[in-house]
Amino acid sequence: MKKNILIIPGDGIGQEVTTWGKQVLNRIAEKYNHEFIFDEAIMGHTAIEATGNPLPDETLEKAKASDAILFGAIGHAKYDNDPSAKVRPEQGLLKIRKELGLYANLRPILLFDELLDASSLKPEVLRGTDILFFRELTGDVYFGEKKRNEDNTFASDLMNYHRYEVERITRKAYDAARTRNKKLCSVDKANVLETSRLWREVVQEIAKEYPDVETEHMFIDNAAMQLVKNPKKFDVVLTANLFGDILTDEASQIAGSMGMLASASIGDGTGFFEPIHGSAHDIAGQNKANPLASILSAALMLDIAFGLQDEAKAVTNAVSETLKAGWRTGDIANSETAADKILGTEEMGAKVLEFL
Amino acid sequence: MKKNILIIPGDGIGQEVTTWGKQVLNRIAEKYNHEFIFDEAIMGHTAIEATGNPLPDETLEKAKASDAILFGAIGHAKYDNDPSAKVRPEQGLLKIRKELGLYANLRPILLFDELLDASSLKPEVLRGTDILFFRELTGDVYFGEKKRNEDNTFASDLMNYHRYEVERITRKAYDAARTRNKKLCSVDKANVLETSRLWREVVQEIAKEYPDVETEHMFIDNAAMQLVKNPKKFDVVLTANLFGDILTDEASQIAGSMGMLASASIGDGTGFFEPIHGSAHDIAGQNKANPLASILSAALMLDIAFGLQDEAKAVTNAVSETLKAGWRTGDIANSETAADKILGTEEMGAKVLEFL
Ligand SMILES: CC(C)[C@H](C(=O)O)[C@@H](O)C(=O)O
Ligand SMILES: CC(C)[C@H](C(=O)O)[C@@H](O)C(=O)O
Numbered sequence: 001m002k003k004n005i006l007i008i009p010g011d012g013i014g015q016e017v018t019t020w021g022k023q024v025l026n027r028i029a030e031k032y033n034h035e036f037i038f039d040e041a042i043m044g045h046t047a048i049e050a051t052g053n054p055l056p057d058e059t060l061e062k063a064k065a066s067d068a069i070l071f072g073a074i075g076h077a078k079y080d081n082d083p084s085a086k087v088r089p090e091q092g093l094l095k096i097r098k099e100l101g102l103y104a105n106l107r108p109i110l111l112f113d114e115l116l117d118a119s120s121l122k123p124e125v126l127r128g129t130d131i132l133f134f135r136e137l138t139g140d141v142y143f144g145e146k147k148r149n150e151d152n153t154f155a156s157d158l159m160n161y162h163r164y165e166v167e168r169i170t171r172k173a174y175d176a177a178r179t180r181n182k183k184l185c186s187v188d189k190a191n192v193l194e195t196s197r198l199w200r201e202v203v204q205e206i207a208k209e210y211p212d213v214e215t216e217h218m219f220i221d222n223a224a225m226q227l228v229k230n231p232k233k234f235d236v237v238l239t240a241n242l243f244g245d246i247l248t249d250e251a252s253q254i255a256g257s258m259g260m261l262a263s264a265s266i267g268d269g270t271g272f273f274e275p276i277h278g279s280a281h282d283i284a285g286q287n288k289a290n291p292l293a294s295i296l297s298a299a300l301m302l303d304i305a306f307g308l309q310d311e312a313k314a315v316t317n318a319v320s321e322t323l324k325a326g327w328r329t330g331d332i333a334n335s336e337t338a339a340d341k342i343l344g345t346e347e348m349g350a351k352v353l354e355f356l
Numbered sequence: 357m358k359k360n361i362l363i364i365p366g367d368g369i370g371q372e373v374t375t376w377g378k379q380v381l382n383r384i385a386e387k388y389n390h391e392f393i394f395d396e397a398i399m400g401h402t403a404i405e406a407t408g409n410p411l412p413d414e415t416l417e418k419a420k421a422s423d424a425i426l427f428g429a430i431g432h433a434k435y436d437n438d439p440s441a442k443v444r445p446e447q448g449l450l451k452i453r454k455e456l457g458l459y460a461n462l463r464p465i466l467l468f469d470e471l472l473d474a475s476s477l478k479p480e481v482l483r484g485t486d487i488l489f490f491r492e493l494t495g496d497v498y499f500g501e502k503k504r505n506e507d508n509t510f511a512s513d514l515m516n517y518h519r520y521e522v523e524r525i526t527r528k529a530y531d532a533a534r535t536r537n538k539k540l541c542s543v544d545k546a547n548v549l550e551t552s553r554l555w556r557e558v559v560q561e562i563a564k565e566y567p568d569v570e571t572e573h574m575f576i577d578n579a580a581m582q583l584v585k586n587p588k589k590f591d592v593v594l595t596a597n598l599f600g601d602i603l604t605d606e607a608s609q610i611a612g613s614m615g616m617l618a619s620a621s622i623g624d625g626t627g628f629f630e631p632i633h634g635s636a637h638d639i640a641g642q643n644k645a646n647p648l649a650s651i652l653s654a655a656l657m658l659d660i661a662f663g664l665q666d667e668a669k670a671v672t673n674a675v676s677e678t679l680k681a682g683w684r685t686g687d688i689a690n691s692e693t694a695a696d697k698i699l700g701t702e703e704m705g706a707k708v709l710e711f712l
């Protein structure tokens with residue numbers, strides 16, 4: 001198989017971790033006789049510094065022309081503390097999602113037995129948890145009109161959804177539920193929001209096409225609570241952009257650390273694969289970041305974008321073996337981890353390569 | 357002290373639990389020589405059934421005329437599953453918040469040592485947690501214009517904030533932080549939302565008036581994660597209406613159960629005190645609901661609305677003693693709780709009265 005893969009390291013630890021996602025893809029290509037051709041592009045703070053634009057045209061063109069994208073992370077504290085900045089790193093990410101039509105963000109909450117202890121939740125609460133989030137990615141309050149009046153006494157963001165936007169992700173989520181435990185929980189705030197009522201109506205309609213899947217509707221406040229209380233009860237969780245942003249980060253604690261979670265954004269064209277963690281500038285360039293989420297993002301790419309299930313499995317297994325052998329990065333170590341088992345980004349990435 | 361207290365039981369278990377909040381207030385009046393004059397009014401589903409209106413004028417008038425309100429819960433599954441219903445129980449609650457100018461919702465996450473085991477979080481993660489949430493209550497996407505186009509292909513909700521709305525709650529939160537551990541964390545999504553950028557600007561400005569309080573700004577997705585990972589790091593958490601709705605419910609798991617958490621809504625006029633749990637129709641009328649959140653809401657009323665700190669303390673102590681003596685309702689029992697220690701609503705309420 002011959003594929004063009006675009007690497008967009010982005011900001012902060014994005015640079016360090018995507019290196020390892022890429023190396024893993026390279027090793028897979030060698031081992032399974034594929035040809036992966038890599039190109040690289042800039043986005044986010046890095047792109048603002050270089051060009052003034054968080055998503056340069058060149059990056060967008062390369063993205064559209066590639067078969068899949070491996071992305072790192074985005075953001076910089078400089079902008080976070082300056083609410084009045086007009087050009088912001090995140091605009092790059094939001095724009096590429098929109099331009100590539102990446103409307104479904106899949107976030108599997110994959111639990112490695114070895115990491116049960118790394119979570120703040122009790123092992124008995126966690127054991128057996130297996131959730132697949134479908135977060136809508138191109139609508140909601142993220143993209144609606146934003147206003148600020150001239151004297152800075154008022155600001156607004158429009159939260160909106162079109163029926164077709166809800167329909168297309170809902171079908172994807174139901175299709176996935178069919179291949180899993182046949183349970184779908186749609187999360188909204190239909191007791192308050194009109195967008196949520198439209199959302200719920202559409203899900204109720206489409207549910208009829210999937211009588212074999214059990215459908216539940218839950219308010220976001222309740223879902224945020226249930227996810228901590230009893231994560232096992234969820235199978236496929238379907239939700240809007242903003243609620244999905246919140247719930248999936250919350251759910252990362254189930255997997256022990258954000259450093260473990262990969263995501264796939266799919267839609268009309270090129271698929272986009274990225275860790276769910278952020279740019280973590282506080283540890284960037286210090287060889288401390290956990291490369292596993294980027295490596296697992298590469299595995300998702302192999303699986304979802306290229307249909308290479310065996311190759312994807314090989315990567316997940318290598319990660320699993322690395323953990324079984326006791327290797328940890330700082331974020332997934334605990335008080336019982338021996339000091340010589342705690343590795344930096346480079347060493348951890350190299351271990352996974354060894355097991356491949 | 358002579359006070360007029362309005363009881364609004366609302367829907368579902370609201371009826372059963374407010375009885376106990378009221379009885380506790382009665383006992384306190386007796387014991388400390390106060391005169392509490394009670395009146396009752398309807399709201400929510402109950403009010404729709406009786407009058408067609410989720411907040412009848414009579415209820416609103418009584419509310420305005422009273423010194424404090426003890427509220428139960430709101431909502432009914434009938435409306436949740438009918439996204440097209442025009443009249444909804446929740447409208448009653450939202451309207452009374454707006455009409456009474458209840459802009460600050462205070463939700464203390466009070467941890468009873470006896471309940472450390474009831475949580476899905478590890479005791480060592482929980483121990484020492486003491487968070488006070490300030491959730492804004494009269495703005496945000498809750499009250500902005502809602503639209504639905506005629507052919508049901510589009511819906512929107514306007515998320516908006518006025519500067520003065522952010523200012524007034526921010527000051528209240530800082531004032532509280534001063535009397536506590538002098539840390540304030542403001543939660544927003546300033547990397548995406550204009551309302552959040554206004555929010556952050558205002559908080560940054562007001563922070564200068566409180567140089568003795570340490571200020572942190574956190575994105576909502578990160579906050580939802582940190583709250584599970586390390587709840588101890590928070591002291592006062594300040595946030596907007598929607599984010600507050602989500603975070604406080606999530607945080608309820610820290611206290612072991614929603615059934616334990618009380619809240620106070622304050623602002624320009626009469627204060628409004630309520631459990632954070634919902635109407636739980638599935639267990640309503642079965643003597644299963646936990647009355648402690650309503651009882652603790654009564655304690656918050658004594659403290660915040662009437663300035664009766666000793667009386668409030670007496671109530672909290674009675675709850676604590678009840679728990680120490682091993683008494684539990686189903687929601688806060690665990691596998692090690694002896695069957696004869698698990699009580700119904702009535703029996704649990706009566707125990708607290710005994711300890712008073
Ligand atoms: C960086 C930010 C705009 C982004 C989001 O909110 O979507 C991030 O949190 C994510 O989840 O990918
Ligand atoms: C019932 C609902 C409208 C309400 C809210 O979202 O504010 C509730 O969840 C709460 O937190 O008081």
